[in-house]
Amino acid sequence: MIHGQTMTLWTKARPVDGILVVGDNIAHNTLRRKVLKAAANELKVGIYTVEDAPDKIQKGIDSKKNFFLISDSPQTFSQLVDNGVDFGKTLNVGPMNTRPGTKVLGRTVAIDQKDYEAFDNIANHGIDVQFQLLPDDEIKHWSTMKAKYDSMD
CATH class of the missing domain: 3.40.35.10 (Phosphotransferase system, sorbose subfamily IIB component)
Incomplete structure (x- = not known):
């Protein structure tokens, strides 16, 4: 963190x-x-x-x-938005390393189904979920990462 x-x-x-x-x-x-x-x-x-x-x-x-x-944990941010907490319109996601049951979506990004549901919930609350490890890295948005996750069966 x-x-x-x-x-x-x-x-x-x-x-x-x-x-x-x-x-x-x-x-x-x-x-x-x-x-x-x-x-x-x-x-x-x-x-x-x-x-x-x-x-x-x-x-x-x-x-x-x-x-x-x-x-x-993205589940924590999902709980916060469900509880009406306003922490801004953008959530930057840093490293989420490989763990059992995850799908690797990119460099330092591996998520499982619970992470997926949390990111989806956050995005459905109007928050732009961005994946960016360092400030100079390209930003990848949840819609792109979600599509990649969905294509990996």
Whole structure:
């Protein structure tokens, strides 16, 4: 989620003051919390459960600061949109590495059926789901990735 070199590139492309991390499995894992905070260097990091996230995200939007909102799962973002959370009109998807039961759709993009359903739900809420590992990489949109997934039987 927060990788030093990747964060350096993204923070140059889109200035940021802090990072909001949402995910129950992250919020309840002390080691992951420590690693994320260490990886963020000087940036402030808030780590929240899905239940606590709507209020924290709204506070971030209302502030004059810029935040990256990140998670390790598209299902988390799908839950947020289902709960009426407005986190913007674009969701950038970074690396999703190969795991059992996934289909490889491109460099660093492997998704399973649950990921597919989550991305579809997010897109159906009017959010442009974009796959882009680094700022200079070509953006691939969900419609393209969905078609590729659907063609792989």
